[in-house]
Amino acid sequence: MRFLSCPGKPFEGKVAVVTGGGGVLCSAVAEALAENGASVAILDLKEDAAQTVATSIRDKGGKALAVVADVTDRDCVEEACKKVLEAFGTVDILVNGAGGNMPKATTGPSLSFFDISQEALESVISLNLLGTIIPCQVFGKVMAEKGSGVILNFSSVNAFRPLANIPAYSAAKAAVSNFTQWLAVHMSHNYSKKIRVNAVAPGVFFGRQNRYLLLNEAGELTERGKAIINHTPMARFGEPKELIGAVLWLLSDEARFVHGVIVPVDGGFTAFSGV
Numbered sequence: 001m002r003f004l005s006c007p008g009k010p011f012e013g014k015v016a017v018v019t020g021g022g023g024v025l026c027s028a029v030a031e032a033l034a035e036n037g038a039s040v041a042i043l044d045l046k047e048d049a050a051q052t053v054a055t056s057i058r059d060k061g062g063k064a065l066a067v068v069a070d071v072t073d074r075d076c077v078e079e080a081c082k083k084v085l086e087a088f089g090t091v092d093i094l095v096n097g098a099g100g101n102m103p104k105a106t107t108g109p110s111l112s113f114f115d116i117s118q119e120a121l122e123s124v125i126s127l128n129l130l131g132t133i134i135p136c137q138v139f140g141k142v143m144a145e146k147g148s149g150v151i152l153n154f155s156s157v158n159a160f161r162p163l164a165n166i167p168a169y170s171a172a173k174a175a176v177s178n179f180t181q182w183l184a185v186h187m188s189h190n191y192s193k194k195i196r197v198n199a200v201a202p203g204v205f206f207g208r209q210n211r212y213l214l215l216n217e218a219g220e221l222t223e224r225g226k227a228i229i230n231h232t233p234m235a236r237f238g239e240p241k242e243l244i245g246a247v248l249w250l251l252s253d254e255a256r257f258v259h260g261v262i263v264p265v266d267g268g269f270t271a272f273s274g275v
Contacts, residue, residue, distance in 0.1 A: 009037030020098030022049025184260030203266025233268030
């Protein structure tokens with residue numbers, strides 16, 4: 001997807017790191033950045049997923065590097081950063097898209113809130129919160145040393161309106177929103193006024209991780225899926241390409257005075273009280 005409001009390729013010469021880059025949403029982000037001129041490092045826990053996206057970008061004439069990385073492991077992220085710097089020389093953009101929920105941390109008929117294991121809670125909170133903070137520490141340090149850069153975290157509509165049944169995910173994404181605002185102020189006060197930090201808060205986009213919540217075995221909407229559609233004024237789930245415009249804007253110089261905000265892309269979900 002070309003960023004039509006800017007002539008040419010607005011990210012030409014920029015180096016972008018996208019965590020969770022092998023996933024449904026962030027693979028679309030990585031490809032859009034590459035199409036608009038950026039060299040893109042795709043970080044993902046799954047090597048095949050990262051390689052697939054990197055290959056797709058290179059096949060279209062773009063520059064891409066696939067890096068296997070566990071964003072909850074500081075040493076692993078440090079090693080990934082070394083590989084990015086060796087390949088591209090710097091980091092200008094960080095998109096923290098790694099995250100997700102898991103069935104073992106989801107309440108339902110077979111699992112009450114009181115019986116969710118500590119291990120499951122820690123796993124979801126670690127992936128979404130630490131998996132955002134650690135890359136900000138590692139790649140953000142590169143930006144701090146050179147005095148410029150853009151960080152975009154992935155929050156969620158759950159940070160505004162917690163959805164039923166997913167307590168750890170909702171709490172973690174609310175923390176990501178708070179951390180985004182904290183980091184924006186911290187970077188400006190302590191390092192550079194030319195480092196921006198924002199977040200995008202996707203609504204419900206259909207993907208592999210939430211399929212079990214939205215569709216039954218027959219491929220029909222679950223009651224939860226129907227409730228989400230009914231609570232979304234646009235009456236549908238989002239498509240990955242519909243996130244790109246907001247993401248590219250927040251990463252671009254057109255948003256150079258936008259700092260410390262969380263932008264919902266949700267079909268009106270957070271605007272609707274249900275009445």
